[in-house]
Amino acid sequence: ILNVEQSPQSLHVQEGDSTNFTCSFPSSNFYALHWYRWETAKSPEALFVMTLNGDEKKKGRISATLNTKEGYSYLYIKGSQPEDSATYLCAYLSGNTPLVFGKGTRLSVIA
Amino acid sequence: DGGITQSPKYLFRKEGQNVTLSCEQNLNHDAMYWYRQDPGQGLRLIYYSQIVNDFQKGDIAEGYSVSREKKESFPLTVTSAQKNPTAFYLCASSSIQGGEQYFGPGTRLTVT
Numbered sequence: 001i002l003n004v005e006q007s008p009q010s011l012h013v014q015e016g017d018s019t020n021f022t023c024s025f026p027s028s029n030f031y032a033l034h035w036y037r038w039e040t041a042k043s044p045e046a047l048f049v050m051t052l053n054g055d056e057k058k059k060g061r062i063s064a065t066l067n068t069k070e071g072y073s074y075l076y077i078k079g080s081q082p083e084d085s086a087t088y089l090c091a092y093l094s095g096n097t098p099l100v101f102g103k104g105t106r107l108s109v110i111a
Numbered sequence: 112d113g114g115i116t117q118s119p120k121y122l123f124r125k126e127g128q129n130v131t132l133s134c135e136q137n138l139n140h141d142a143m144y145w146y147r148q149d150p151g152q153g154l155r156l157i158y159y160s161q162i163v164n165d166f167q168k169g170d171i172a173e174g175y176s177v178s179r180e181k182k183e184s185f186p187l188t189v190t191s192a193q194k195n196p197t198a199f200y201l202c203a204s205s206s207i208q209g210g211e212q213y214f215g216p217g218t219r220l221t222v223t
Contacts, residue, residue, distance in 0.1 A: 004153075032209060043201070043214035044154075089153070093209045098144065098169065103153035 002026055004092045006102035013080050014110055020076045021105040023090030027071035032093040035064055035075055038104070039086040047075075047088075080109040114138070117202050117215035124196075124222050132187045132218045134202030143185035144203045144212065147171060154201065160185055161208045189220065196222045 005024040013019045025033065032051045038044040048057040053068040061078045077084055087106045091099040115136040124130045136143065142161050146154040156169030160179040174193025179185055185204075189196045199219050203212040 034211065036212075043216050044212075045214070046211040049211050091154075098156055098159050098208065099212065100156075101146075101154040103151070 002092060002094065002097065002100045004090060004100050004102040006088075006090055006105050008105060009103070010106040010108070012108045012110060015081060017080050017109075018076065018078045019080055019107065020074050021088065021107075023073045023075070023092075023102055025071050025073075025090075025092035025100075026094070027069060029094040029096075030068045030071075030092075031095050033066055033068075033073050034091040034093070034099060035073070036089040036091065037086045038089060044089060075105075077107070080107075082109045082111050085109045115202060115204055115213055115215040117200075117218050119218060120216065122218055122220045124220070126222055127191045128222075129191060130189050130196075130220065130222075132189065132200055132202075132220070134185045134187065134215060135183055136185075136204045136213070136215075137183060138204055138206075138213060139182070140204035140206050140213070141182070142205045142208045142210070143179065144205075145169075145175075145177065145185070145187045146201045146203065148199045148201060157187065157200075159208075189222075196220060 035047040036044040048064045050066040055066045063076045066073045087104040089104045091101045118133045144159040145157040158177040160166035176188045201217045202215040205212045
């Protein structure tokens, strides 16, 4: 079973703070890296699908970078708001297996 | 509205009974997936299907069965052979295997 690690497991930040968290994945046979946001009582929703080494994607205050050679991706949130509180999941896709999800980073933004 | 639905939201069963969880999508997606989530765990893949009448086991398929007779539907049966069936079950679909996934609202199954 492929191993996808996310850190930290959880964090609490003050409203207005910027934050980031990490997803580590196997660097061999890479095909894509997905980020999802899962708010309480809702379904997970896709944020980004990244495929190219060095790729950087942005959606509003959230951005992500990808390093396929060393096997990591960072998710950044600028100026965190209470509505950003959620669990952020990354998922790794290799050439011949379905998505493998990490355990997620649970973010709580305190007003 | 296009989307993916799961029913029911909560399900209670007695130990030893089989139970079937429904998953329907009207997104015209070829691929569908079943995941299980337990406290402190990530999403673990139970079964997936890339096309009608075909499906593959995921990482934790033991004690579960699926069918894919129609493109829109991918029901999951939790059999009495599943040792720890109490969990939150999520269904998802994507236009192609490995593409961005769209998730249903989930079914929380409690077996006592």
